Amino acid sequence: MIQLHQFRLSPFSRKVRLVLAEKKLEVELIDEPYWEAAPEFLRRNPAGKVPVLRIDGLTLPDSGAICEYLEETVPEPALMPKEPAARAEVRRLVGWFDDKFHQEVTSKLVYERINKKLTRQGYPDGANVKSGVKAIRFHLDYMGWLLDRNRWLAGAEMSLADFAAAAHLSCLDYSSDVDWNRNQAVRDWYAKIKSRPAFRSILADVVPGFRPAGHYADLDF
Amino acid sequence: MIQLHQFRLSPFSRKVRLVLAEKKLEVELIDEPYWEAAPEFLRRNPAGKVPVLRIDGLTLPDSGAICEYLEETVPEPALMPKEPAARAEVRRLVGWFDDKFHQEVTSKLVYERINKKLTRQGYPDGANVKSGVKAIRFHLDYMGWLLDRNRWLAGAEMSLADFAAAAHLSCLDYSSDVDWNRNQAVRDWYAKIKSRPAFRSILADVVPGFRPAGHYADLDF
Numbered sequence: 001m002i003q004l005h006q007f008r009l010s011p012f013s014r015k016v017r018l019v020l021a022e023k024k025l026e027v028e029l030i031d032e033p034y035w036e037a038a039p040e041f042l043r044r045n046p047a048g049k050v051p052v053l054r055i056d057g058l059t060l061p062d063s064g065a066i067c068e069y070l071e072e073t074v075p076e077p078a079l080m081p082k083e084p085a086a087r088a089e090v091r092r093l094v095g096w097f098d099d100k101f102h103q104e105v106t107s108k109l110v111y112e113r114i115n116k117k118l119t120r121q122g123y124p125d126g127a128n129v130k131s132g133v134k135a136i137r138f139h140l141d142y143m144g145w146l147l148d149r150n151r152w153l154a155g156a157e158m159s160l161a162d163f164a165a166a167a168h169l170s171c172l173d174y175s176s177d178v179d180w181n182r183n184q185a186v187r188d189w190y191a192k193i194k195s196r197p198a199f200r201s202i203l204a205d206v207v208p209g210f211r212p213a214g215h216y217a218d219l220d221f
Numbered sequence: 222m223i224q225l226h227q228f229r230l231s232p233f234s235r236k237v238r239l240v241l242a243e244k245k246l247e248v249e250l251i252d253e254p255y256w257e258a259a260p261e262f263l264r265r266n267p268a269g270k271v272p273v274l275r276i277d278g279l280t281l282p283d284s285g286a287i288c289e290y291l292e293e294t295v296p297e298p299a300l301m302p303k304e305p306a307a308r309a310e311v312r313r314l315v316g317w318f319d320d321k322f323h324q325e326v327t328s329k330l331v332y333e334r335i336n337k338k339l340t341r342q343g344y345p346d347g348a349n350v351k352s353g354v355k356a357i358r359f360h361l362d363y364m365g366w367l368l369d370r371n372r373w374l375a376g377a378e379m380s381l382a383d384f385a386a387a388a389h390l391s392c393l394d395y396s397s398d399v400d401w402n403r404n405q406a407v408r409d410w411y412a413k414i415k416s417r418p419a420f421r422s423i424l425a426d427v428v429p430g431f432r433p434a435g436h437y438a439d440l441d442f
Contacts, residue, residue, distance in 0.1 A: 046363065047321050058306050064285070065312035072305040084293040085279050091286035099320075100268050142267065 003054040005032040008205045012063035013051040014167035019067050021198035023074045035119040079160045090154045093161035097168050101139055106168050108132025109177045114210050144183035166193045176213040195219045224275040226253040229426045233284035234272040235388035240288050242419030244295045256340040300381045311375045314382035318389050322360055327389050329353025330398045335431050365404035387414045397434040416440045
């Protein structure tokens, strides 16, 4: 059985769960309190981060490496185009969300509001929250700009880029940090991806002590 | 002609330069003061980061996406193994250096000492420098641990992981932040990679106003 050591509100864990589900790979989810840095967990991933995937007798850390591995070993359905330039665009956008968006938005809102409390690191930092609230507007506009040009974020076909973005947005939606009225194209895109069977397990996630936004699991939001 | 918009002490730019040189692709280097966020540059890469590669009529941002593109379009010499599990290990380590190492070490030392001054953001933050000095020891030990097991960081063959690591260490060596006496295996590995023809242009780099460490360009250091 495939096992995923994860945290429910980690966008990197969610991206891998979406990819596993799209590829119809059943997985056992193991909640990992990564902040406690248990020796057993650090042995699996010295970086001390989730997700870590156990598959094919391997222990794979790093969500980027995991997704490329799944794409190489379970090619159908394809979540990357075939052509190198189109693949570069998918990877650029995965990097955009997992690096820039994560740093400017997810870490400033979800981490401040939820992870910090959960890991007993104190109260949200107001300046961080303010900067995240400002940054998400720019990012939603940029996504809208991309979606005015393409059906999916990186082109005509759904790809890893959409799952990376949806993973972050779903965490932010949990903490009520997405203004779905800002951009209709982004809202339509999220409604489309949210209604996929792969999304079900994510919509069922609950982090004890933190209730999701009222519309979090609604397909019609 | 291939063009690379870069910053001389950007580890991400250096990684791409090493890959281009190993694959014997000639490139015109264009110094990009990315911190000035020129509209023309932001049009090429809305993330506002270097490097950006212009190749095959394309404009490619994101060093990770660029390296994968080069590996796919110019397969020889191969800088990634063929087998999916071995590829995952290369990508895990590229992520290790470009994410964890960058955040804990490069940004705390090179950026504090050089980039900050260059971009007129003030003086180095003593707490950051202290944390970088401490973190690099752990990272050199981890590299030593890997190199006790394998000839190169990710296995028996030289790979992208070695170039990612060498790109960061070369920037840190420029600012005299590497204690080469800490780990003999790491020193031997760096001597090997530093003596490759691909490294020459990096050893010739000078950032005006900042002299490199005395041994920076010595192959015998």
